[in-house]
Each structure stands twice: as C-alpha cells, then as structure tokens.
Amino acid sequence: MTALSSWDLMAGPAGTRPVLSGRPRNAKVLILGAGISGLALGYELSRLGYDFHVLEARDRVGGLVWTVHGGTTHTEIGGEHQQCTWDEGLWLNAGAWRIPYTHTGVLNYCKELGVPLEIFVNEADASYFYREGADAGSLANTRVRLGEVKADIVGQVNELLVKAIDQHSLDLPLTAEDQERLVGFLVAQGYLDRKDRRYRAFADRGPGDPYQLSALLKAGFGDRLRSISPRDGITTAPMFHPVGGMEQIPKAFARAIGPSRITFNAEVHSVRQDDHAATVAYRDTKTGRTRTLTADYVVVCLPLSIVAGLDCQLSAEMMAAVRATTYSNSAKAGLGMKRRFWEEDDQIFGGHLYSNLPIGEFSYPSTGYFSRKGVLLGFYLHSGPAVTLMDRPIGERVEHVLTHSSKVHPQMRREFESAYCVWWRKVEYSRGGFANAAPLARRAQLSKFENRLLIGSAATAPHSEPDWQEGAIAAAWQALTSLHEHAMRS
Numbered sequence: 001m002t003a004l005s006s007w008d009l010m011a012g013p014a015g016t017r018p019v020l021s022g023r024p025r026n027a028k029v030l031i032l033g034a035g036i037s038g039l040a041l042g043y044e045l046s047r048l049g050y051d052f053h054v055l056e057a058r059d060r061v062g063g064l065v066w067t068v069h070g071g072t073t074h075t076e077i078g079g080e081h082q083q084c085t086w087d088e089g090l091w092l093n094a095g096a097w098r099i100p101y102t103h104t105g106v107l108n109y110c111k112e113l114g115v116p117l118e119i120f121v122n123e124a125d126a127s128y129f130y131r132e133g134a135d136a137g138s139l140a141n142t143r144v145r146l147g148e149v150k151a152d153i154v155g156q157v158n159e160l161l162v163k164a165i166d167q168h169s170l171d172l173p174l175t176a177e178d179q180e181r182l183v184g185f186l187v188a189q190g191y192l193d194r195k196d197r198r199y200r201a202f203a204d205r206g207p208g209d210p211y212q213l214s215a216l217l218k219a220g221f222g223d224r225l226r227s228i229s230p231r232d233g234i235t236t237a238p239m240f241h242p243v244g245g246m247e248q249i250p251k252a253f254a255r256a257i258g259p260s261r262i263t264f265n266a267e268v269h270s271v272r273q274d275d276h277a278a279t280v281a282y283r284d285t286k287t288g289r290t291r292t293l294t295a296d297y298v299v300v301c302l303p304l305s306i307v308a309g310l311d312c313q314l315s316a317e318m319m320a321a322v323r324a325t326t327y328s329n330s331a332k333a334g335l336g337m338k339r340r341f342w343e344e345d346d347q348i349f350g351g352h353l354y355s356n357l358p359i360g361e362f363s364y365p366s367t368g369y370f371s372r373k374g375v376l377l378g379f380y381l382h383s384g385p386a387v388t389l390m391d392r393p394i395g396e397r398v399e400h401v402l403t404h405s406s407k408v409h410p411q412m413r414r415e416f417e418s419a420y421c422v423w424w425r426k427v428e429y430s431r432g433g434f435a436n437a438a439p440l441a442r443r444a445q446l447s448k449f450e451n452r453l454l455i456g457s458a459a460t461a462p463h464s465e466p467d468w469q470e471g472a473i474a475a476a477w478q479a480l481t482s483l484h485e486h487a488m489r490s
Contacts, residue, residue: 014105014474015463023049024487030055030280030295032268035063036096036469037456038301039253040109040476046257048484053293054257055266055282057429060247061254063303064095064434065469067245068334068420076426080394084420085336089368092334092375093246094422095433096469098122100236105473106249110242113252120239121350121366122229125150128346129221130355130408137218139211143408146354148206149221151191155199156213158190162197224354241366249469266291267429270311271298271453278452297487299479301456303327304446305431314450321445325459327432328467331386331423333379333401340374341411357404358385373417378405382433386423394421435459435466447478449486454479 027050031038034056045052060066069091072084098120099106110117125147132141162183164170174182187194191202201210216222229237242248254262265285272279278298283290300307304325312319342348342364349369353362360381365374378401379385389397398419406412424433435458438446446460456479461471 013102013463014461014470014477017105017108018044018477018481018484020048020481020484022484022488024484024490026296026490027051027487028295028297029053029483030278030293030298031301031456032271032280032298033063033301033303033457034058034061034250034254034262034264035301035458036065036250036253036472037458037476037479038063038299039250039257040473041299041301041456041479042257042261043109043253044476044480045483046261052261053295054262055268055280055293056262056264057267057285059264061262062095062247062250064424064430065246065250066094066422067247068092068094068422069245072420074422074427076423077428077431078391078426082394082420085418086375086420087336087373089371090336090373090375091245092332092377092420093241094332094334094420095330095424096246097377098234098239098241099469100232101238101240102231102236103468103470105477106469107240109253109473110249113249113256115248115252116243117240118243119366120241121364122235122237122239122352124348124351124364126346126348127351127364128353128355128408129219130353130357131219131221132356132407135218136220136356138215139219139221141407144211144216144219144221145206146224146351148208148211149216150225151202151205152199152210153213153216153222153225155190155192155210158186159192159197159199162186162192221354243367268302268310271300272311272313273298273452275451296490297452297454297483299454299456299483301476301479303430303432304435304455304457304459306429307455307457312453314453317445318448318450318455321442322455324442325438325446326436327425328382328434328436329386329390329423329425330382330433331379331390331421331425332377333397333419333421335376335378335398335401335405335412335419336417337374337376337415338372338417339411339415340368340371341415342376342409343369343374345411346409353405353408355408357407359401359404360384360386362405362408376405378402378419379421390423390425394419397421397423433467434471437465437467447482449482454483454486 029052031054070086075081128143266282268282270281304322308323350366359379363377458466458472461474463474
C-alpha cells in the first residue's frame, strides 16, 4: 500500500433527483441513522408532507461527515479517549472532505440549504514529490516540487519533439506552415529558448538545474501529470468544501428538518415487523432506558456493519447481503501546528504531498491562509498502516506520522502542537469507513422493499459510489422513490 492508494476513489453524479407528488394517508416513517442518506431522505419526506422521525445513536448528525475541532471528543472501541485541543477556528474533516464539481446532488443541496462553499485546492505547484527506495533511482529521498516536475518533463519532451520535427523524423500530416506553428507552440508551452530551442532552467520554474527526464520518469513523478483534470474522482478540478468544515452540510439538513424530528443518543437494538406495523426498540444512551416506537415503515440508513449485528427482521437473503458488505479501514490523523511553515517556508498553499511514505495522503489546508496556526492532514489511508497501526496507542500512531512526514518537512516536530486521530474501524456506530463497492446483484438485493422495511444506506447507491457523499444522496433518492411508490399503493 503506497501513499497514492487513497487516490483510487472514483465516483459519479447521483443521478436525477426524484420529482414526486401525492401524500399517502397512512405513512408514518422511522429513519434509522442521521448520516447524509438518512438526512437527505428525511428532508425529502418533509417536503412531501410525511410524518417521519429520525433516530441517531450519536449526539450529532452526519455519520462519516464529521468535522473535528477544539473540544471534540471520542472514545475508541477499546477504550482510548481523545479530546481535541486545537484553537478556535481550526478544524479537520475526519471523513468526507471534498466535493467534485460533478457531484451536483450534494452541491445543489448546499445551494438550496444555504451552505456556503469555497474552493478546495487539489493541486499546488509548490508541493513536493518524495519517494523512498531503489525504485526511485537517483531522485530517491529528494524533495522535488510539482512545478519543477511539470516544467522539466514538458520542457524536455517538447525539446525532443522540436528536434524530431527539424530532422523530419515525425510522420506528420502537416504542411510546412503547420509544422512551424507546432514548433512555436512547443517552444512557448515548454519554455524553450527561442533561439536554439533548447530547454534550460528559467525563472518561473524556480532555482536549480532541471532534473533529467530519465530520472523523473524512473522516479514515477510523471504518473500524476495529465493534460486536463478528469471530470470525476479525487483529481477532479475544481473541488469544493463548505466554509467551516463539512459538518455544515448535515447541520443544514438538520435545521431544515427541524430539531423535533431527530432523537439523538438512540442506540437501536431491534427492528421487528408484521403485516400491520414495524417496531423499533432503542436504548437512550444518556439514561439507559429502553424505548419503542411504531411506524408504518422503517428505512434503515445505518452502516451495514452495524445492521449486521442488530436483531433485524429481514429475510435470510437480505441479511446475507448485509453481512457480505465490507467497509474500509479508513483512518486519518490531523496535526495541529503552531506555525504554518508550509506557507511561510515553502510557499505551499493547499494541495498534497505526493509520496510513497507509509502515511498515505498528506495534505495542506485550503483555508485559513496567512493565519498563525493550522491543521495538516498528516495521515489518510484505507489499508496497510491504517490496519497495522489500528491497535497501537494513539501516541504511537502520532509518532509514526511525525517520523515519516519529517523526512519531507523537518519543521514538523518543532512546530507540532497536538494531534487528533480517527480510525473509523474503532469508532462506535460506524465500525468502518465507507462501504466498499458491491456487485450489482448485491446492490439490487439490498435495495428490495421487504414488507415494511427498506435499506437506504449508502451501500445501496444505484449511482456514484458509497465512498462519496454523492453515493449517500443517490441511495436516499432511491429509497425515497421506492418508499413513496410503496406507500401510495397501500
């Protein structure tokens, strides 16, 4: 597992938002889980005039959409407790943290609910490549800026192309005038010397001699370069995030739904049904009391890793599909820094470190520029060290991150103030990160209506993927359509 493994997540738009009408006479609905799918479903039901209520085991909305800031606390499964001590205004999105411009389901809800967004800087030319090991060749253990890589690869490739054109070595269906125009383009684009059309260091590239093309290719630095950004996935541009953290989205849904419709600290224990009603038993984690609620329908928007352990009256086929659904071992570590040295010393404003260090994705904040302190995403992986470090004490995990990130940024230890770690496998009521993509047959099974019970978790997403908020929106829309059609027929 290399640092780039977290760059493999792909998704797509949620599809078309349902346009529904009518209101069934008897359709009281219980939604289990106030993550994005449960909240989006509740919001749409409120617009249709349904009588519904949401049960949430945590004391907050959002599920995997969780923004950590000063005062945040949680106790891992296994007992270690953390409290965030960052200054006011500093935060880290421990789960979902960026929204591609193609994810119109989420983005349109942000517009509708009044959630202000800002650009998430997904690429910064001043950020570094850094590779360890013999495979990196002569550039092993060397910091090389993204801008240098782009300039040197494009410049040297363009120089080779110009030479080939001059020597009539390219079989091009171009007129002499077209070839002259092409050479002009290659010279300008690659910053070649206009007299001898050679590539040399130039001011905008930064100080130092160019790196050899063969060395850059050997190190694999060219693997991240594309002519344009893709329309989807983690290298999409532009990307967005809410001002103040991703938690602003579920909070906006909750405000629109209304506080009287959400019960927190409600740990669901059983879901039963018969031909007349569905009954949910839950424990109030504050008082310890057990309560029951009855409804016409129950939509389960909990992680299937949680549903697998419930007394849930679903068919054997459905429970088999639930238990077959696996979840990622996603883990993040946020590092609070006394000084924004990446900006002051390295002129890095947003973007990521591209490395094969065992810390996965290391990213610089896209907010709070030129302020005194900041929070770095120091670790983000779904396997490898995310698993091997899982049962180590928090202090050892932080030490792992500091040890390896200091190879690129020697200021790390001197400027480090405090950390906050979220290993989603050890977070109660999640017990894993996002649902891994499932075969179509399993998604179809999970999406079936079973008498009065329906699963609306992100794992059922018919469009996009459950590793993005857009997947949760797609799952909510699918559940909404299925529920409304079923209720209108009853």
